[in-house]
Amino acid sequence: MTLAVNCGAQWIREYLTTPPKDAWYDFEREYLMDLPITDLKKASSFVFSTAQLLNASTNFIIGDVVAVLVTIRDGYDQRKHKGGDEITAWFNDIQRDSKMAAKVTDFNNGTYLISSVLPWQGTLRLSIELTYSREFFMALLTSHLLIKAFQQTIAGFANTKANESTPCFNTPVLPGYNASEVCNLTSLNGSPWFCGLPVKKELTCQDYKWTRLLFNNADAPLLPAELSILRDRRYGLIGVKEPILIDVLAPSSSSQDKQMRIVPLIPCHQVPARKTWEQEESAGYFYADIGWVSLQCYPGHDFDAACRKDVEILFLGDSNLRGHYYMAADAIPCDHILKAASEKWHKPLLCLDKENNVTLRWLPHSNPFKTYATQWADPLNDLIPSNVAIDNIPTTGRYIVVLNHYLHITGQHISAYVDKMITIKNSLLNAFARNPSITVVLQGPHIVTREGSYRGGDMMIRFINRIHMDVFKELRDKVLYYPVLDMTIASRNNDTHPEAYVRREWTRYLFALMCNRLNGSS
Structure with a gap:
């Protein structure tokens, strides 16, 4: 098995076309129903995407909610009309080492709302990152559907007469093995786990001894654009040329530290x-x-x-x-x-x-x-x-x-x-x-x-x-x-x-x- 991967062996067609489960999960369907990407410039781009403060002012009071609208655009500077990107946002106080994550709401139309209650006094800078594009997830889920796992796992079978390695996965869908040629090792793994039955007649499923990962990770048979976006996910900050800075003030009656920031009330x-x-x-x-x-x-x-x-x-x-x-x-x-x-x-x-x-x-x-x-x-x-x-x-x-x-x-x-x-x-x-x-x-x-x-x-x-x-x-x-x-x-x-x-x-x-x-x- 290791030698086959090292030498660039081709995937077995029957294995590639057999899904790991009978039906897609709902969150898979949201991505897999789209046609695969062929032009990388049509993927979501942090360079052209924009962020706009929705509040009327950059001045806030502790406890106010800040709201920012993110609009995702592709490499051609065209507005995207589907959601499913991974957007990450966080605030840093530019004067002290204070920081927090912001809430991200996906409107599923290419726009996202960044929002947060402002819990402390200070001048805060908002950073917004396109962490993973929708197209990345499309390629990722497609590849998982085809080859089941990037990190290929093998089982070792051995006794005094012979030894052999075979592939494993959490469903009995294994390359080169039919349903009658599978060892069910679920009782050892806790959840469903299956490995190929050794070809050598001296070995049986009871001769299982160990499990390991192959050092060589596997590539799925994908389109060039899909492979490219998986290898380089093209992430970065949105709106860096016009950073969003806000001033958060304490209520005018505040004098103690606990009034300068929000604190919880129950243990x-x-x-x-x-x-x-x-x-x-x-x-x-x-x-x-x-x-x-x-x-x-x-x-x-x-x-x-x-x-x-x-x-x-x-x-x-x-x-x-x-x-x-x-x-x-x-x-x-x-x-x-x-x-x-x-x-x-x-x-x-x-x-x-x-x-x-x-x-x-x-x-x-x-x-x-x-x-x-x-x-x-x-x-x-x-x-x-x-x-x-x-x-x-x-x-x-x-x-x-x-x-x-x-x-x-x-x-x-x-x-x-x-x-x-x-x-x-x-x-x-x-x-x-x-x-x-x-x-x-x-x-x-x-x-x-x-x-x-x-x-x-x-x-x-x-x-x-x-x-x-x-x-x-x-x-x-x-x-x-x-x-x-x-x-x-x-x-x-x-x-x-x-x-x-x-x-x-x-x-x-x-x-x-x-x-x-x-x-x-x-």
Whole structure:
């Protein structure tokens, strides 16, 4: 398999024409119904797009709402008449280190509304970025439809007589294999996962040993313009020649700092679960040396006493949750039983405070992993899928579950993520039914500007947010939603793992949200 990719082997026609799912998702249909782009100059262009302040003045009072209309134009300076671009907007105070993301509303006609409540006094500069064009998403979703995954995954089968590698995916649609030649490894992966049956007669599905990613990423058989826009997404700032600057003043009666900015009135642990799903995109701001200020709630103590006694906290997901795990371990503190042997460790971690009956676990996700390296979890021995970890929660005892599955899966067709979330949701339904003392937090996706490639970056954010809203609709009174997107937009995060000050605020508000809830998540 590796040799075939390295040598530029052609895709099998039957594989390309077989969709990963029987029907498109609604958000796929919005893009795939259009004809593919053949002329790059007809794509959305940040150079010719415009931004116009809709307010009558550039002077505002704290609490006012600023509104800006963005009109998208193509490379021929022609107005676009469809939405679906990814527009990102944020404010920076030019006098102090304060910043926030703005809300973006897509009117689906080529125009977008940038809006935000103005929460602090200062002179603010608005930046508006065309992050991904509609045409980028058209090419991206088409390529996912054809080759299913840019990051090709293979399984290793071995015994004392033979060994062999075969391709894998989250549906039984595999290049060169018919339906009877597939190994169903769903029980190991947690959510649907299939690999080709080895050709060698000495091997069976029971001889599966490991999974890895091919180092060579795959290109889809697309038109030249589509491939070009995927490799260079052509992003940039809109309206840089005429920047929008606004002055925000405090009410004339203000004299104290708390009157110079908007502050929340209730502690985070008192926010009902359903309300966490209804937050605006502009949900808070970074203010000077104070840190993150949520417009919904205040954090109180960083790590409440309710998380320090008679509780087991499960961090289920990627390496950003590993960061939460370490901060929790420092706050308790606890004795590290299962320790990391390297920096990029992706095997289970365990920390115990026996005196106070506190257990912390980080169980890495199974998306699946590239298990060829020693720091990655072995799927046969120490990899516990998130849904299985939830299924293992007993009927008694207090449990907190934190979920985050994101960047490791963005290079695959979106059905892989949908399958993962549905499997977790079903396990949560059963868990809530048998144990009422479970608190669950689902962390949302974050921007990663450095990972702009279509091979696995933050380009799936708009779809992942919609999936969260849809899959967990029936659990919004049970599961707490923790959106961190606006933190990373405001901070202009450019890495898979945000800077230390952002991670610190992530964890601080996570603890404030999940601790001290007496009856589960609600």
